[in-house]
Amino acid sequence: MKKMFMVPLVVFSFLFAQVAFAQGLTKIADNVYSYVGEKDASPSRSFAANAGIVIGRDGILVVDTLISAKEAQRFLADIRKVSDKPIKYVVNTHTHLDHAFGNCVFAKLGAVVISHSADRKLLERVGEATLKNIAKFGLKPEDMAGTEIVLPQLSFSDRLTIDLGGETVELIRVAPSHTEGSVIAYLPAKKLLFAGDILFTDFHPYLADGDIPGWTRTLDALLAMDVERIIPGHGPLSTKKDLREMKEYLLLFDAKARELSAVSLDADAIAAEMKKVLPKRELAEWMIESNVKSRYLHKD
Helix, strand or coil: CHHHHHHHHHHHHHHHHHHHHHCCCEEEECCEEECCCCCCCCHHHHHHECCEEEECCCCEEEECCCCCHHHHHHHHHHHHCCCCCCEEEEECCCCCHHHHCCHHHHHCCCCEEEEEHHHHHHHHHHHHHHHHCHHHHCCCHHHHCCCCCCCCCEEECCEEEEECCCCEEEEECCCCCCCCCCCEEEEHHHCEEEEEEEEECCECCCCCCCCHHHHHHHHHHHHCCCCCEEEEEECCCECHHHHHHHHHHHHHHHHHHHHHHCCCCCHHHHHHHHHHHCCCCCECCCHHHHHHHHHHHCCC
């Protein structure tokens, strides 16, 4: 009898996991929903990037838009399962393709796209070329069908506050970090923030465009904020513990990669040594070698 009971229990657990995954957006707090902890880090699935929404009395603010029109349509369908309010704003925490190439879907709905001024310039400079050379990122033309580059219509330098009606979102840029214009979306009343790619949790980060000193200062600033829950750019719902681990990772990676690249130009060998000292992270281990090549050896 015991063995007969265990089999259905395993099947039920598997089915429950599948249903939970199919639910899409996770409720993080009242009126706040997000993708968190995506496990499919393939290019066509936005490299497991997180994106979310804040719902106010007057409408919805979207945080990041995923990698393509197709992915943004998936996101939009999940949003409509939660709310039918108008989507008034889109915030790009930064304008790398996996967080901003879905802008076109929301812009067509009339949403105002917002970013830091530096990352608007980044998207303007590289967006079209990236879209033309999408195979470099492991994507196929059919993955990007209908995708158009939409630049933010509104940009800011340090801070911008958005009132959605009963929900206030503060957009803050501390210093150049993951990109020159990476920003957070902070909900002080809920002690919650969307960190974008300033934070990767259990996921090896992309460092090529990063400013390590500025990035660590930004992490210190987030650690000093009144925050309990953090939605990272990639990975599960996080806390300040993950901010501290991110800072440690960055400093260790930078120091070790500089040390090794000073005596060798062999990216494979350097990456192998890096894996011995870096803390284990579940996803995107391939990023280690990519970061070594792009940041420390300056190879394509």
